[in-house]
Amino acid sequence: MADKTLPFGTDTLQEILDQNPTPFHIYDERAIRENARALKAAFDWNEGFREYFAVKATPNPYLVKLLKAEGFGLDCSSMAELVLAERTGVTGEDIMFTSNDTPAVEYKKAHELNAIINLDDIRHIDYLEEVTGLPELVCFRYNPGPLRGGNAIIGHPEEAKYGFTREQLFDGYRRLRDKGVRRFGIHTMVASNELNSDYFVATAEMLFDLVGEISSELGITFEFVNMGGGIGIPYRPEDEAVSLQVVSDGIRKAYAERIEARGLAPLKLYMECGRMVTGPYGYLVSRVLHVKETYKTFAGLDSCMANLMRPALYGAYHHITVIGKESSANTKLYDVTGSLCENNDKFAIDRALPELEPGDVVVIHDAGAHGHAMGFNYNGKLRSAELLLRADGSVTSIRRAETLDDLFATLDFDGLDVFDVS
Numbered sequence: 450m451a452d453k454t455l456p457f458g459t460d461t462l463q464e465i466l467d468q469n470p471t472p473f474h475i476y477d478e479r480a481i482r483e484n485a486r487a488l489k490a491a492f493d494w495n496e497g498f499r500e501y502f503a504v505k506a507t508p509n510p511y512l513v514k515l516l517k518a519e520g521f522g523l524d525c526s527s528m529a530e531l532v533l534a535e536r537t538g539v540t541g542e543d544i545m546f547t548s549n550d551t552p553a554v555e556y557k558k559a560h561e562l563n564a565i566i567n568l569d570d571i572r573h574i575d576y577l578e579e580v581t582g583l584p585e586l587v588c589f590r591y592n593p594g595p596l597r598g599g600n601a602i603i604g605h606p607e608e609a610k611y612g613f614t615r616e617q618l619f620d621g622y623r624r625l626r627d628k629g630v631r632r633f634g635i636h637t638m639v640a641s642n643e644l645n646s647d648y649f650v651a652t653a654e655m656l657f658d659l660v661g662e663i664s665s666e667l668g669i670t671f672e673f674v675n676m677g678g679g680i681g682i683p684y685r686p687e688d689e690a691v692s693l694q695v696v697s698d699g700i701r702k703a704y705a706e707r708i709e710a711r712g713l714a715p716l717k718l719y720m721e722c723g724r725m726v727t728g729p730y731g732y733l734v735s736r737v738l739h740v741k742e743t744y745k746t747f748a749g750l751d752s753c754m755a756n757l758m759r760p761a762l763y764g765a766y767h768h769i770t771v772i773g774k775e776s777s778a779n780t781k782l783y784d785v786t787g788s789l790c791e792n793n794d795k796f797a798i799d800r801a802l803p804e805l806e807p808g809d810v811v812v813i814h815d816a817g818a819h820g821h822a823m824g825f826n827y828n829g830k831l832r833s834a835e836l837l838l839r840a841d842g843s844v845t846s847i848r849r850a851e852t853l854d855d856l857f858a859t860l861d862f863d864g865l866d867v868f869d870v871s
């Protein structure tokens with residue numbers, strides 16, 4: 450069972466609310482750090498184990514700095530994320546650049562930062578060579594395609610746009626070897642928000658076997674395997690969190706059998722998780738604006754799917770705590786909505802909650818990854834502030850709320866004066 454508690458008491462939250470208008474996102478530094486340490490400790494048997502935090506999950510430089518202090522690298526997927534890394538002081542092989550359909554200018558930036566470049570397409574060997582020249586270390590993203598070999602990997606990778614086929618991997622590494630590249634990595638990501646630890650062990654087994662086959666056929670040595678992200682989090686109270694120890698034990702066994710036994714060690718194990726790093730430790734704090742009764746009862750919040758779109762996009766469950774009513778019975782069914790002119794702008798549908806009134810403060814859980822980051826401005830909605838609850842109990846603003854001036858900054862209203870429509 451997941452523990453749906455809050456890292457602040459009612460009085461502390463009231464103090465935060467006195468200083469900060471709703472809606473806002475707030476992250477819990479202490480829990481993020483403890484979790485980061487637990488992840489590293491689980492894999493400390495692998496010398497060189499590294500988590501490259503997927504910046505896309507929560508692209509805030511303050512959180513990035515905090516994770517850097519915990520020893521994490523960064524997984525960047527775009528120009529903006531590369532620049533964010535650079536401006537937070539993260540460069541070189543502390544960055545893994547995992548992108549797709551990549552523009553030349555982004556390869557140039559990744560090259561300038563000496564990031565590890567992870568190619569998504571065999572044709573990008575020539576593209577990269579033309580744009581920047583080939584770096585000394587290159588990684589390929591593998592797409593296993595239709596399930597094979599009894600691997601228990603989820604989904605239909607063959608439908609995904611990402612990665613190289615198996616044949617392309619062999620061809621690609623051969624070409625890199627012949628072009629003088631000497632350092633190699635391999636990457637895959639075949640799960641998303643997955644709570645079954647077997648999938649991660651199966652992913653590692655698949656990569657370890659590939660490392661063995663490619664190494665022996667081509668006579669090259671791999672430095673690392675990157676298992677991607679995708680570790681799920683217990684969004685629902687009845688969900689069980691992934692046991693990092695179980696995942697680690699399974700991968701350790703596979704490493705002994707498939708890497709050490711074949712004389713392929715040392716091989717560094719990388720991950721690029723986002724969701725499990727910050728997801729459970731971020732909260733969207735909002736207020737009930739209106740309660741509306743028609744054929745159903747709607748609790749309209751002062752936030753909307755622009756602040757957290759997972760429920761609207763995927764029908765995802767996010768737990769909701771009503772402040773001050775934690776011990777009240779959940780006596781009424783609500784659709785908890787935002788104010789966007791989209792009927793799917795709902796944080797919850799038919800959710801049993803205590804009786805709600807305008808002004809009630811609600812906290813939406815597990816909003817710390819792919820939450821604020823997925824925000825947008827449709828209907829002119831402004832993105833909310835982000836706060837950090839520091840380990841010492843103080844609260845720091847790590848991003849101010851957007852203003853209408855921010856929203857209109859790309860428009861030249863003065864130009865209207867000379868814009869002739871007669």
Ligand SMILES: Cc1ncc(COP(=O)(O)O)c(C=O)c1O
Nearest residue numbers: 503547678679680721722723724
């Ligand atoms: C290439 C890549 N790596 C890592 C991640 C992070 O995934 P998660 O936040 O589910 O761990 C993503 C998510 O979209 C991704 O596309």
